[in-house]
Amino acid sequence: MTISLTEENYLKAIYTLSHLFEESEVSTNQISDHLKNKAATVTDMLKRLAEKKLINYIPYQGVKLTEKGKRTAIKVIRKHRxxxxxxxxxxxxxxxxxxxxxxxxxxxxxxxxxxxxxxxxxxxxxxxxxxxxxxxxxxxxSVKALPLNQHKAKGTFIFVGVNEHSKAFLQHLTSIGLKIGDAIKVEEINEFDNSFKVKINKNNSQFFSNKVASNILVEIKK
Amino acid sequence: MTISLTEENYLKAIYTLSHLFEESEVSTNQISDHLKNKAATVTDMLKRLAEKKLINYIPYQGVKLTEKGKRTAIKVIRKHRxxxxxxxxxxxxxxxxxxxxxxxxxxxxxxxxxxxxxxxxxxxxxxxxxxxxxxxxxxxxSVKALPLNQHKAKGTFIFVGVNEHSKAFLQHLTSIGLKIGDAIKVEEINEFDNSFKVKINKNNSQFFSNKVASNILVEIKK
DNA sequence: AGATATTTTTAGGTTCGTCTAAAAATTGTC
DNA sequence: GACAATTTTTAGACGAACCTAAAAATATCT
The missing domain is CATH 1.10.10.10 (Winged helix-like DNA-binding domain superfamily/Winged helix DNA-binding domain)
Known part of the structure; x- marks a missing residue:
């Protein structure tokens, strides 16, 4: 059985959406937003993916990947990365x-x-x-790093990843001189808007809005 | 205007077929054989490629790439190689x-x-x-090397390319120990079947049928 | 619980790239 | 030059992947 490029993209989308928080069911509208297709189009595809035993689909109830669907999605993600x-x-x-x-x-x-x-x-x-x-x-x-804004105490962290992959966000990080592996020392957390005053690699002072901090994944520096 | 993957494959096929000998028109059947599609399918596609000004198409007369079509085909070939x-x-x-x-x-x-x-x-x-x-x-x-079997005299040549790209043929060459850049010394040409007795890199004696010799491209060794 | 809003599905349509069968044009032969 | 063979095109159909509009199911709100 062959899986088309389009089908692979749906499986990847379902995988990604179902892992946003803990593992969960994914709705038709979520997929349609994510892939920028109409909901009716998504429904069509869900029926075909269910035919092929790549997802478990109950009308009006959302979908989950089967083992086979999950394997396929992960393989695509492996290749992408x-x-x-x-x-x-x-x-x-x-x-x-x-x-x-x-x-x-x-x-x-x-x-x-x-x-x-x-x-x-x-x-x-x-x-x-x-x-x-x-x-x-x-x-x-499986150990998923936490976003900086979920650490409620000051301290020094290592920047290990991002939650948001848009060009604009990545370029912003580059422009302030932050790259994977850098140390981030939190010097102040502003209570009223949850923004952060930090120092990158000891000498580069920066200000992170909560939005920025929520998209920066860190580990505690040992 | 976007050119689909399928359209790219047709353009590449037309380019390849039109350059088999000197530059020439390509017929519907040639394309259909090459791509293993039915002739009716090819006709459909030729109409669309003509719409897009990628080929010049006169019904029943065969096709030629336009400048734009040629540019596209060459780009695909560049990427492939x-x-x-x-x-x-x-x-x-x-x-x-x-x-x-x-x-x-x-x-x-x-x-x-x-x-x-x-x-x-x-x-x-x-x-x-x-x-x-x-x-x-x-x-x-543009300097195209000649197949070994078109050299009618003995001498020493350099193996620079192949005319046939099938797995079977390439594996055959590997198995007899012939690779690009090797020297081929023609020691005998048999008149009755145009087969060749050769020596590869001075110490490896081999026998080439005319078919093999026709698919081995060589330059005269200086 | 009933009315309303939202989500999802169904129904029907389009384009792309393929097919088969039949018709038309071209080529080859006597 | 007429008939036969071959090549090519036309006509009509189909599946994949999309769409819009309308109907149905589910969720929300007082």
């Missing part, structure tokens, strides 16, 4: 330039290719935005 | 394993990607089968 590493590490693209190209490359079909690409890149564990890369068996580094 | 170099040089695929994957990769759409890939690979002039890679302006190294 590996290609992003290739584009940044080998072709020297900036981290805000690779998403659209990886959206195309993720659909290239060849297990051998992915295996060799993975080796060529040194079996990376994270993509350029800090997102974990599933291994060949679909295992994902 | 660059990706083949990537697969062989960087990912260590064998030369007989890369065609199908490159058929997919050739449709990835990003000028920036191709430019950077070209640089990453060291701006190669030939792909792993010895086919010339068009430059960014679509210029092709």
């Amino acid at each position: 590996l290609w992003e590493v290739f584009l940044v590490d080998k072709l020297k693209f900036k981290w805000d330039e690779v998403h659209e190209i990886a959206e195309q490359l993720e659909h290239i079909n060849s297990d051998e290719l992915i295996q060799r690409l993975d080796e060529f890149l040194g079996k990376p564990k994270f993509d350029p935005h800090g997102d974990p890369i599933p291994d060949a068996n679909g295992q994902l580094n | 660059l990706w083949e170099v990537f697969l062989v040089d960087k990912l260590k695929f064998k030369w007989d394993e890369v065609h199908e994957i490159a058929e997919q990769l050739e449709h990835i759409n990003s000028d920036e990607l191709i430019q950077r890939l070209d640089e990453f690979l060291g701006k190669p002039k030939f792909d792993p089968h010895g086919d010339p890679i068009p430059d960014a302006n679509g210029q092709l190294n």
Whole structure:
């Protein structure tokens, strides 16, 4: 059974949406917003994916991926993230330039290719935005870092990833001089708007709105 | 105006077929054989390509690429060959394993990607089968090497490319120990069947049927 | 609980890329 | 030059992936 490029994109969308908080059912409208398709179009596709046993679909009740659907989605995500590493590490693209190209490359079909690409890149564990890369068996580094704004106390953190992948946000981080791996020392938390005054790598003072802080994933520095 | 993956494949097919001998018109049946589609399907597509000014099409008379069509076809060929170099040089695929994957990769759409890939690979002039890679302006190294069987005299040649890209043929060449760049010394030409007795790199004696010799492109060794 | 608002599905239509069967044009032959 | 063979096009159909408009189911609000 073959899975079309479009079907792969639906599976990926369902996977992503179902993991936004804890694992949950996904509604037709959520998918339609995410993929910018009409809800009627989504319903059509959900029926076909259910036919193919890639999702469990009960009309009006939302959908969940089956094991098979989940495997397919994770494989696409693996490919996407590996290609992003290739584009940044080998072709020297900036981290805000690779998403659209990886959206195309993720659909290239060849297990051998992915295996060799993975080796060529040194079996990376994270993509350029800090997102974990599933291994060949679909295992994902499950420890999810928390957004900076959920840490309610001052302290020093390591910037390990982003929650938002838009060009605008990524370019903003670049422009203030923040990259994956940098240290972020929280010096003040403003109660009234939950904004943060921080120092990046000891010498670069910056101000983060709560919105920015909510999209910066950090680990506590040991 | 966007050109679909399918349209790109038709343009590439027309380009390839029109350059088999000297530049010539291509018939509906030639395309239908090459792409393994029915002639009726080809006719439909030719009408659409003509609409888009990618080909000149006169019913019953065959087709020719317009300048625009030619540019598009050459770009796809450039991408195909660059990706083949990537697969062989960087990912260590064998030369007989890369065609199908490159058929997919050739449709990835990003000028920036191709430019950077070209640089990453060291701006190669030939792909792993010895086919010339068009430059960014679509210029092709026009000096076409001749098949070994068209040289009617003994002498020493350099193996620079193949006329036939099937897995079976490429594996055959590998199995007899012949690779691009090797010297081929013609020691005998048999008149009755135009077969060749040769020596590869001074110590490897081989026998080439005319069919094999017709698919091996060589230059005279200086 | 009943009325209203929202979400989701159904019904019917479009374009792309394919097909088969039949008709038309071109080519080859005597 | 007429008839046969071959090539090509036309006509009509189908599945995939989208759409709009309308109907049905579910959720919300007093």
